[in-house]
Amino acid sequence: MIEILNPAELAKAKITGTLVADILYTVKSRVTVGTNLLEIDRWTQQMIADAGAESCYVDYAPSFGRGPFGHYICTAVNDAVLHGLPHDYRLADGDLLTLDLAVLKDGIAADSAISFVVGSTRAAEDVAMIEATERALAAGIAAARPGARIGDLSHAIGTVLTDAGYPVNTEFGGHGIGSTMHQDPHVTNAGRPGRGYELRPGLLLALEPWIMADTDKLVTDADGWTLRSSTGARTAHSEHTIAITEDGAEILTLPSSLRA
Template sequence: MVELRTPAQIEEMRAAGAFVREVLDTVAASAEVGVDLLDLDALAHKMIKERGATSCYIDYHPSFGAMPFGKVICTSVNDAVLHGLPHAYRLQDGDLLTLDFACSVDGWVADAATSLVVGTARPEDLELIETSRRALDAAIEQARPGNRMGDISAAIGGVAREAGLKVNLQFGGHGVGRTMHEDPHVPNDGRAGRGLKLRPGLVLALEPWFLHTTDELVMDPDGWTLRSADGSRGAHSEHTVAITEDGPLVLTA
């Protein structure tokens, strides 16, 4: 069921969005060569505890997960692009790292993701990250009353195709509110003018993610981390966006 939030509720969601942004920025600034992924997770965990927030990940156990996630932030490295389970790994020079984080503050959830390069960057990695960000910007621009869900999806897919990238439709954006994953699903490609009509009060996590040379994923033995089928690297950008009478409001900006 698709739920719409009142303007007052959207105002209440700002605190969750601001905190998610704070955690992502702090963890990203700490992601240096030699830092362990488990230390990044511990930092996010500490911030959650100090804020009195609630992790959306630690007990999360959907049908595709082998067990409860058990950590509080996704850390996907290089050819891993989604649901990276933090483990004992020290970041190396040139690693492409994606951080994905969601939590609940005062009963409201926000969700966001960012990709970055640790140390020396490969130009093609920076280009892939920038493409995911441009796709996110294009999606946000379409998140307006009167548009259709297909307008958001088509905007993402259009940026991908212009960059010569394939789009995977297994995992995409979603509604967000009292829980992390709510209706509706937001595919990362589609046809403009089709699908659910966008109305004020709809809050969506929009999250284009791309791989360099494939759209196929394989699951790690950890039962969570999703990697490219051909070993190519991935990038992922995400914001929580509220659709208002005045247009899109990015709660995790």
């Protein structure tokens, strides 16, 4: 299913997007060495409830997971990169943490992810990976406009990642979003320009470049959810939900502090 949102729905999408970003950055500001991943999940659950919103994750049970997910935020640490199931783990200095959050409010969903290093020890390689995903995300957004094709976005994202020296997995990537969290079209993190679905105003996309330092192969934890690099290499992930407008794209998952 591909949805094209009307102006009233787009207005709701902006509210949901801001909420997702505010929760992510509030959690980031609270995380310190020693924070337990289950604490992060509880904070997120409370903030979603306080906003009168719904989790897109707690009852999520797709074919590739061992569902339902049962938690409110994805917490991926170090070599984990996607669908990180919160568990009883206290973060250490230098851990590379990815937070991925999707929320539904007033019938419209938004999805975003951020990666950052916990504490004061920051390996240059970790910072470089995070920055590469952020640059790739910006390139994908810059390519998004009416008349562009999904392949144009995938090519822009993949070019940044491969030029930075990272292998690219195309099994999991970006996606359409709207009244549900995951919709068509699928947006791979590498692709050929000029191919795929033609973008139209009112389309919402969640773009999410993610990488592993030295491999494009994933393995699944015994929990049935958490996806890790097959080599144990570190990982990074950045994501925004965007709306296609008449003349480009608008980032919906910006925190309220950055809104005009």
